[in-house]
Amino acid sequence: MKRYMVVGPVVVLGFFIGGAAAALKDSFRFTPINVPGATVTMATAINNRGEVVGLFIGASGTTHGFLDIRDNLTVVDVPGALFTSISGINDRGEIVGLFGDANGVTHGFLGREGSFTDIDEPGPLFTNPLGINDRGEIVGLFFNTNATVESFLFVKGSFTTINVPGALTFSQASGINDRGEIVGSFSDASQHSHGFLFTHGFFTGIDVPGATDTTPQGINNRGQIVGTFSKEGRGMGFLDSGGSFTTIDVPGATDTDLFGVNDEGEIVGLFTDASGGFHAFLASPARGHDLPSQH
Secondary structure (H helix, E strand, O other): OOOOEEEOOEEEOOOOOOOOOOOOOOOEEEEEEOOOOOOEEEEEEEOOOOOEEEEEEOOOOOEEEEEEEOOEEEEEOOOOOOEEEEEEEOOOOOEEEEEEOOOOOEEEEEEEOOEEEEEOOOOOOEEEEEEEOOOOOEEEEEEOOOOOEEEEEEEOOEEEEEOOOOOOOEEEEEEEOOOOOEEEEEEOOOOOEEEEEEEOOEEEEEOOOOOOEEEEEEEOOOOOEEEEEEEOOEEEEEEEEOOEEEEEOOOOOOEEEEEEEOOOOOEEEEEEOOOOOEEEEEEEEOOOOOOOOOO
């Protein structure tokens, strides 16, 4: 069953999902990422320098972004914003995400060296950037006034709508690598989620075998894709290496959701514990378990 996490006005689109083939429990080392005093922490992206970004909800209920560099965690807020949420980071340290202004209006943003630039497509209710590559190409989604959600590619100040085949009222472009390969998901007529890979003008479907919903979230330069899938009401993450799927589940978690992967195969995401708490994590490939690339 699809489930949306709403963080203030920010909608983080994910599916807390469920079981497939047995996970390779010894293939990854899991390290929790918890912002002190936060009630929720979510890691959304990791670059090739190992810098992790995400969001957290503080004790007051306000959403803030964070940047974690080698366990040195910095809170990131757009100046004057009511809330800030970070979704992506590239190797140049540029970040993308959402913020709410003093009037309660939601905007996308690009952050570079402490300076923030709005990313807004005229017309939609708001624009939600989700991923950025080293060329500064940005992908994400529009929330439209007619209650539909569409994917976009933003290059050099220009928006292009990505028309995903089979999508009716919802699609999101979640990740983009330096080759310009884009991953994302869409909902079909039955409201189930399917993944897609968009490269060189062509779409390829991505569905975890046996899953009711598949939601790719990130892609690295080796072509490895991470995301989440649902089956029988419980959530697990997946790693897709050239069509070979590996289930990734944080030990003891009731749900695991994967958002980002770098070229070293390090993965970040979110897990739910037995008491219903949300925590960010870093999953690092264990020595001797380097997984193959797609290309």
